[in-house]
Amino acid sequence: MGDIEAFYRAGKDRLFGYLVRMTANHDLSADVMQESFVRYIEHYGSGPCQYPLLYRIARNALTDHFRRNNRFTYTDDDVEDRCATPEQTIEARDAFQQVLKAMQKLKPDDREILSLATGDGNLSYQQIGEITGNSEANIKVRIHRARLKLREIMKKGCV
Amino acid sequence: MKDELISLFIDDELDLDEKTVFVETVHADPAFTKETLDLLKQEKLLSTPLSINRPMPQAFSLKRLWSFQFPFKALAAGLATAIIVMLVAWPETKPQKLLHRFVIFEPGVEQAEIAGSFSRWKPLPMKSSGQNGYWEVTIELPPGEYEYSYFLDGKKSVADPTEQFRKEDDFGNINSIIRIGI
8 A cells, every 4th residue: 555655645746737737727637637546546556556557547537538528628718827836926827827828729749748748757758658659759859849839839929 | 850959958868979969069059059948948837846635536445455465356356256146146135335435635624514415415424534634434325326515614515526527406516426336
């Protein structure tokens, strides 16, 4: 049980961060995070803890959610102020909201790959390849393109 | 091609040869340096640390029971098969009730209750788990689908934040939906 608790403690914020960057929605991200851990433990809990597998489950859960709701991208109205942390200054919160909004304007594939690569304890390109089913070389190219697209959206200021 | 070195640098994916090329390019090309700094700034913004305060999902306790290795698993599987055979053989047998632990994290309240279709919407008291803000109650339920919500300080109704499926009732309250044993 101890290793599972440690896995949950170490992984929940990272996974939550990925989901927030994907959806900009606090409650949805928290629900999917928890549902993913439940599915992981139910099906793979007796084996070694594997982050790529956990993220793949989260990715599938999110895809299920998108399909159920028939939408793959959230709008500006969905970006919740609660996605920021209380310790942040108002300026930092605003800036984070802006970048989350810009993320929602990326194509889902670009948003996903950038969400996986970014954040505390980010995943390696090899792990991202395992999660998305792409080669490491492909990931290398796509991550940089996604970053440039995000910068373009931010520069245009249409967020 | 060299541009991609910026993302490799940001993501700690450069090998030694690529590090050499990256540093040389930074020294030789101001535009490359500016792009690197721009993307680093953007990355810092996007990497804003996030945290979520949610209790461990209930399924973990089930996993704990299951984590005893073979031959206990085989024994448990055999026992489960025997129970299933018995249930099929005697269809009139009452469905076995299952214990389900409901938990909510609400550190700011004095009282928490749960009410649902399983209690005919009569509020049942929840127990505070010490000083950590968690409230819990374990209820024995026959397999089935149930609607429920939590009542805080005797008035505010909230859905279970750990359950994804929800439904609005006739009074505008949002209730959670949970399936037990089905």
